[in-house]
Amino acid sequence: MGGSTDIQLIVDGKRVDGRAPDEMRNVRIEAGIIPEADGSAFVEWGGNKILCGVYGPRECIPRHGANPYRATIKCRYMMSPFSSKEEHGRSGPSRRSTELSKVIREVFENLVVAERFPNTQIDVYIDVLQAEGGTRTASVTAAAVALVNAGIPMKDMVSAIALGKAADVLLVDLGKTEDNFGQSDVPLAMSHKDKKLHLIQMDGLLTKDEIADMIDMAEKATEQIHEKQVDALKRFYENGGNENFKW
Amino acid sequence: MDKKIVMPGEKIADSRIRAPNTFYEGEATFATVIGTLDETGRYIPLENPYKPQVGDLVVGMVVDVRHAGYEVDLNLPKGGFIPSRDIRVALQLGDYVICKIKLVSEVGDVDLGEVKRLPMGKIVRFPPAKVPRLIGRKSSMVALLKENAGGDIMVGNNGYVWISEKNNMPLLLKAIEMIDVKAHTSGLTDEMAKFLKSSR
CATH class of the missing domain: 3.30.1370.10 (K Homology domain, type 1)
Known part of the structure; x- marks a missing residue:
């Protein structure tokens, strides 16, 4: 958002990477790829590669952070220093990664049945190995699969997608160029059963009607992602592991 | 027998059934962890952190020796406790033991008894x-x-x-x-x- 460019974001109804406005990038999800973690997932979403590991419930450290009524969920989102052309991760957490860790944590604070594990913490580590726009939504998608893989009780499954507007057209699943130079960018996370929004942020300007349209589009898109999440988990449990995993 | 894998938030019964790892919404029962559902409607979790229960037989390793007893790693957020007066043999750091859960407190503290030291x-x-x-x-x-x-x-x-x-x-x-x-x-x-x- 905010930058200016000569790139035509939409030409003949097609986007910069040749997709239709409502077309998503290829999404591949694998569950349980870190044997030592309690739960883990890998998501390859277009040019994004995201690795997520879940540990816990375990002893809350520091102790004063423990809540006697529920588990504390801790989330750490980090972009690898080599994940994109811009510099990332050279001196620890940044303003951006702190914000993303917070919004991702809040998605799962609403979904995890944390009352079952008082005085403990559940750690969600998200590493972005390669970034191409839409890493926070891909991270939510990965973390949901990893939490299910860890056996953490949740009230619902969640999937996330970024929508936006460029050249006055509503777009599903923004890529990096559209994210940087489009008119608007709306990442959102929607639960599967209740269709509730657990995360919505907005950059740029949109009308009320456009937001309503976007939420309808998001419902369809998250449905597709949910299918892939379920497929990844089913494959993992039916084959009893992920021996044939390939990067 | 045909089994189906159910996800968190998936409906497992139209009536309220009592089962661990489920929740009710209206009159229906929903799963909270990934599990299998068979034709008879029995829901078995595939993945679930250990929940200590009185009478469970547990295996663990001694991780701390204190003046009143021993702390044992039990695959739980907190270690279990063996009071010294309940056992005749002295345990050492790193010993493997098998014991029974005597008590699980409200906050998740586990007291152990019927301790047996395991050989190499x-x-x-x-x-x-x-x-x-x-x-x-x-x-x-x-x-x-x-x-x-x-x-x-x-x-x-x-x-x-x-x-x-x-x-x-x-x-x-x-x-x-x-x-x-x-x-x-x-x-x-x-x-x-x-x-x-x-x-x-």
């Missing part, structure tokens, strides 16, 4: 949700493994499995991994019997 061996981690498959009906699976691997095996409900050093380790570790991988299939004991026979 090794502890293997096993998913707690799949422990019933490793034990088998009337401990048929454990008996089968003992018979074929030639040593002693102690399965704790907490997902720690102690195996004696007298065992045929490579064979036993492979067998335990196979049970983990195929935990959701039926006829597992027969399959394991075949596997163990062929690789002996």
Whole structure:
């Protein structure tokens, strides 16, 4: 958002990477790829590669952070220093990664049945190995699969997608160029059963009607992602592991 | 028997049924962890952190020696406690023990009793949700493994499995991994019997 460019974001109804406005990038999800973690997932979403590991419930450290009524969920989102052309991760957490860790944590604070594990913490580590726009939504998608893989009780499954507007057209699943130079960018996370929004942020300007349209589009898109999440988990449990995993 | 894998938030019954790891919404029951649902409507979790219960047999390692007793790692956020006055032998740091859960407090503190020190061996981690498959009906699976691997095996409900050093380790570790991988299939004991026979 905010930058200016000569790139035509939409030409003949097609986007910069040749997709239709409502077309998503290829999404591949694998569950349980870190044997030592309690739960883990890998998501390859277009040019994004995201690795997520879940540990816990375990002893809350520091102790004063423990809540006697529920588990504390801790989330750490980090972009690898080599994940994109811009510099990332050279001196620890940044303003951006702190914000993303917070919004991702809040998605799962609403979904995890944390009352079952008082005085403990559940750690969600998200590493972005390669970034191409839409890493926070891909991270939510990965973390949901990893939490299910860890056996953490949740009230619902969640999937996330970024929508936006460029050249006055509503777009599903923004890529990096559209994210940087489009008119608007709306990442959102929607639960599967209740269709509730657990995360919505907005950059740029949109009308009320456009937001309503976007939420309808998001419902369809998250449905597709949910299918892939379920497929990844089913494959993992039916084959009893992920021996044939390939990067 | 036909089994279906259910996800968190998926409906498992139209009526309110009492089962662990579920919640109600209106009159329907929903799952909270990934599990299998068979034709009779029985919901069994595939993955679940260990929940201590009084009377459970657990395997663990002594991680702290205190003046009043010992702290034991039990695959839980907090260690279990063995009071010194309840046991006759002195334990050492790093000893493997098998004990029974005497008490689980409101905040999750676990008190242990009926302690037995285990001889030289090794502890293997096993998913707690799949422990019933490793034990088998009337401990048929454990008996089968003992018979074929030639040593002693102690399965704790907490997902720690102690195996004696007298065992045929490579064979036993492979067998335990196979049970983990195929935990959701039926006829597992027969399959394991075949596997163990062929690789002996």
